[in-house]
Amino acid sequence: MRLALQITGFILLPVAALLGYTAAQLPYATVMGPGPGFFPLWLCGLLALLAIIMIAQATFGWSPPLPADFFPERSGYLRIIAAIAGLLGIAAGMSQLGFPITAFVFYLVLLTVFGRRNPIEIVVLAAIGSFGVYYLFTKLLSQPLPPGLFSW
Template sequence: MVIKSPQDFGAGILFILFGAVGLYVGSDLTFGSARNMGPGYFPMIICGLIALIGLIVTVKSLAIEGPAIERIRFRPIIFILLAIAAFGILISEIGAVLSSILLIMFAAYARRDVNPVETVVFAVTTAAFVVIIFVYALGQPMPVWWGR
C-alpha cells in the first residue's frame, strides 16, 4: 500500500478519528428514530458522516496523486488561538463591538502580508454585523459596549 497523497491521507485519518470520538461521546445519548429524534440522533448522524467522509478521503489518497504535507507554520496557529481567547475574555468587559474589532485585528496578523486599511474596514464591518445579527436579530444578552 503506497500513500500517493499524504495530505489527503492525514486529513482522512483525522476525520475518521474525529467522527469516531464523536460517535463514542454521543453513544450515551438516546438515538431515537427519524420520526421521533432523540438528543443523540443529529450528533450521531453528523459524526458518522464525518467518519465516512474521512474513509472516502483516505481511500482516495491511496489512488490519486496529491501534495505532500507541508511544514507546520506556528504563527497562524498562535495568532488565531490568541485572538479567539482574547475575544472570549474581553467580550464581557469591553463589549461586542470592540472585542470583535480586536479579534479581527489580532487574527489578521496570522498572515505576514497584512494590509492595515483592509483589515480595519473588515473589522468594523464584522463588528457591525455581529451587533446586528447577535444582539438585535437573535437577542443575545451580550453588551454592545463596555459597561453595559
C-alpha cells in the same frame, strides 16, 4: 501525500465520533421540529463519512507526491500561530469584555497579520464583523451574545 491523507483521515474519525457522542446527548427533535442535536449529529456523520472516503482514496487510489510548497514558509507558521493565539484570546476575553469588543480586537489583529495594509479598511471590516454580527444576532435573530462591558 498518501501517508498525510491517511493520518488526517484517522485523526478525523475519532474527532467525529467524540463530537457525535456529545451531539447525541442533545435532544434530536422537539415538538416544533429539529432539536439542538439534529444539525451537529448530521455534521458529525458527514465528517466521519468523508474521513472514511479520504482514507479509502489514499489507501487504494493513486496519490500524487507532496508538492514542493506543501509545508508553509516561516511566515505561514507565524500566521497559524497568530490565528490560534487569537482564538485562545477570544475564549479568554469573551465573558469579561463581551462579544463586540473581543471580536473587534480579534479582527483587527488578524486582518493586520494576514496582510491588509489600509488602516481604514481594517477598522471598517473589523467593525462590521464584530458590531454588525452582534447586532444581527442579538436584535434581528434574538440570539443572546455576551455584551461584556457595555449593555448594548
